[in-house]
Amino acid sequence: MKIKTIGLFLIVFALVLTPMVEAQDTVSSASRATDEESLMTALGEEGAWIVIIQQDLSTDQDLVLEGEFTNDDETVREIALYTSDENHNVDERYTLTAPKLTVKSPNSVLAAGTFKGDVYVESNNFTLEDGFTVDGNVYFQSEEAKSTFKIKGGATVTGDLVLE
Numbered sequence: 222m223k224i225k226t227i228g229l230f231l232i233v234f235a236l237v238l239t240p241m242v243e244a245q246d247t248v249s250s251a252s253r254a255t256d257e258e259s260l261m262t263a264l265g266e267e268g269a270w271i272v273i274i275q276q277d278l279s280t281d282q283d284l285v286l287e288g289e290f291t292n293d294d295e296t297v298r299e300i301a302l303y304t305s306d307e308n309h310n311v312d313e314r315y316t317l318t319a320p321k322l323t324v325k326s327p328n329s330v331l332a333a334g335t336f337k338g339d340v341y342v343e344s345n346n347f348t349l350e351d352g353f354t355v356d357g358n359v360y361f362q363s364e365e366a367k368s369t370f371k372i373k374g375g376a377t378v379t380g381d382l383v384l385e
Contacts (some may be wrong), residue, residue: 302334349376
C-alpha cells in the first residue's frame with residue numbers, strides 16, 4: 222500500500238510540475254546567436270524573447286523572426302545587436318546582414334545596431350529603437366502594420382517605407 226501511495230504521489234507531483242515548466246519555457250531568458258545555425262534557431266519559434274548578437278554576422282539566407290514571447294508580462298520580441306555596460310549604456314553596435322528579414326512576431330523591436338537588407342513587417346507594433354539603422358527598405362504587409370510602426374532614439378531607415 223505504501224508503494225502505491227508513493228507512486229500516486231509522484232504521478233500527481235509530475236502532473237502539477239509539468240505545466241509550470243512549460244510556462245517557464247515561454248518566458249525564456251536570452252538566445253545568443255554566434256553563427257548562422259544559432260541565428261536561425263534563435264529567431265524561430267523555439268528561440269527566446271530576446272535574440273542577442275554581439276558580433277557582426279552575415280548570412281545569405283532569408284531570416285524570419287517568429288513566435289510570440291513575453292517578458293515581464295508583456296508580449297515582446299527583440300533583436301539586440303549591441304553590447305552594453307553595467308548601466309545599460311551601449312558600448313558597441315553590430316551589423317546583421319541578410320537578403321531579407323521577415324518580422325512575424327508581434328511587438329518586435331530591433332535595438333542598437335544595423336540590419337543590412339530589406340525588412341518585411343507582417344505584425345503590428347514593430348519598433349526601431351536606440352539608434353538602430355535599417356540599411357534597406359521596410360515593407361509593410363498591411364496599413365495597420367505600417368500605422369503602428371515606431372522609430373525611436375534616432376533610429377533610421379536608409380531606404381523607403383513601403384505599404385505592399
